[in-house]
Amino acid sequence: MDVEKEAREYYDGPIGYETNAFVKILVVDGCFIIELLRKFTYNDRSLPNDPIFTMSCMQQFLRHDLILLENQVPWMVLELLFNMTMDPEQPLPLLELAKIYFYNIFSNSLPEDILSSPPHINFTDIEDIKHIPDLLRRWMISLIEEVEDSPQTDNWDSSWQPILSATSLVEAGIKFERGTSKSILDIKFDEGKGVLKIPPLLIQETTESTLRNLISFEQCYPKCEHRFTSYAILIDSLINSAKDAEILGKKKILDNWLNPEDAAQFFNKLYHNAYVYEYYYGSLSSKLSRYCEQSWPKWRAALVRNYFNTPWAILSTIAAAILLILSFLQTCEVNLNGGRARQKVDLQTLITTSIDHYNVVSIVVENYVSDCRS
Structure with a gap:
C-alpha cells in the first residue's frame, strides 16, 4: 500500500483532493510541524524576525491548533518526513521532540523535567500511534506511576x-x-x-x-x-x-x-x-x-476548622482553656472553704459556674483578638 492511499484511510470520509494536491498538503503541513518541533527543542532562532518565536502568544495558539482533531496529519507521515530530513547534529527522535514541545500543555513543568524522565512510551508501539492527540494520550497514561485500580465495566x-x-x-x-x-x-x-x-x-x-x-x-x-x-x-x-x-x-x-x-x-x-x-x-x-x-x-x-484554623484561633482556644482551668480551681477553693460546715459541694453548680466563666473569658479573648487583627 502506498503512503498516499494509507494516509487517506486515516480520515473519516473521502478527501476532496486529487493525489498531487493531497500529497502536497501532507508534505507542507508535516514539514512545518517537524521544523517547529526542531526549532523549539534546539532553541534555533536563526531568523530574528520569525513571528512564530517572536510573538509571545503564538506558541500557545500553535499548541492548541495541533491538538484539534480536524487538523491532524497522520503520525506515520510525520515519521516518514522526519526520517527523510534527519540531521546528525540533532539526534533526538520525533517522539522526544513532541514531548518537549507539549511539556507544559497541562502544567507549568520545566522542559528539563521531561527530558530527565525515562521514555515511558514503548518505542515498538510507535507504528500504532495515530496522530499527535493519540501520542499525548499515550504519554499521559504511560506516566501514571502505579496502576492501582482496574476500570469498572459491569453496569x-x-x-x-x-x-x-x-x-x-x-x-x-x-x-x-x-x-x-x-x-x-x-x-x-x-x-x-x-x-x-x-x-x-x-x-x-x-x-x-x-x-x-x-x-x-x-x-x-x-x-x-x-x-x-x-x-x-x-x-x-x-x-x-x-x-x-x-x-x-x-x-x-x-x-x-x-x-x-x-x-x-x-x-x-x-x-x-x-x-x-x-x-x-x-x-x-x-x-x-x-x-x-x-x-x-x-x-x-470540625474541631480544626472551628478552633485551630488560624494562629489567632489557636491562641484564643488555649487562653480560654487555661482560664477555664484556673476558674474551675478557684471555684473549687471557694466552695470547699466556704462549705465545710455542710460537708458537701454541689458539683453541678461548680461545673455550671466554670462554664459560665469560660464563655465570658472566650468572648473577651475573641474580641481582643478581633481588635488586634483589625
Whole structure:
C-alpha cells in the first residue's frame, strides 16, 4: 500500500483532493510541524524576525491548533518526513521532540523535567500511534506511576455515585495534596491518612479545547481507554462552585488563569454528551465514600476548622482553656472553704459556674483578638 492511499484511510470520509494536491498538503503541513518541533527543542532562532518565536502568544495558539482533531496529519507521515530530513547534529527522535514541545500543555513543568524522565512510551508501539492527540494520550497514561485500580465495566453507571465536592470532602475530614506525578491522570487517595493527591492542572484559555479533543478521540476511536473522560467526570464531581475551585487553588492543584467562577463552569460542561463504559476511578470513589461515612474524621475536621484554623484561633482556644482551668480551681477553693460546715459541694453548680466563666473569658479573648487583627 502506498503512503498516499494509507494516509487517506486515516480520515473519516473521502478527501476532496486529487493525489498531487493531497500529497502536497501532507508534505507542507508535516514539514512545518517537524521544523517547529526542531526549532523549539534546539532553541534555533536563526531568523530574528520569525513571528512564530517572536510573538509571545503564538506558541500557545500553535499548541492548541495541533491538538484539534480536524487538523491532524497522520503520525506515520510525520515519521516518514522526519526520517527523510534527519540531521546528525540533532539526534533526538520525533517522539522526544513532541514531548518537549507539549511539556507544559497541562502544567507549568520545566522542559528539563521531561527530558530527565525515562521514555515511558514503548518505542515498538510507535507504528500504532495515530496522530499527535493519540501520542499525548499515550504519554499521559504511560506516566501514571502505579496502576492501582482496574476500570469498572459491569453496569458501573447504575451502581456508581459521584464523589462529594471539594468543600464537602474537606468538611468530611479529607485533606487535599498536590500530587508529584507528571500525569494529570495519576490521582490517588491514601485511605489511612485521608489524603487525596491530585497532580497540578493548568487552566487557561486553550485547556478546555485540548481536553475536549482528547475526550472526543476516546469517544470516537474503537477500543480506546476512556482515561480522560473518566478524569473529566471525577474533576467535575469535585468542583461544583467557585469555592471548590478556590480550595484546590490554595493547595496548588489548580493553576487557574481564569477566575474561579469560569473554572467551575469549565469543568461542569467538559464532558457533555460523552459516555463511559470503563470508569477508571471507581475504586478511588469507593474509598472516598467509605472514608466520608466515618464520624471521627468529620469531628476532627470540625474541631480544626472551628478552633485551630488560624494562629489567632489557636491562641484564643488555649487562653480560654487555661482560664477555664484556673476558674474551675478557684471555684473549687471557694466552695470547699466556704462549705465545710455542710460537708458537701454541689458539683453541678461548680461545673455550671466554670462554664459560665469560660464563655465570658472566650468572648473577651475573641474580641481582643478581633481588635488586634483589625
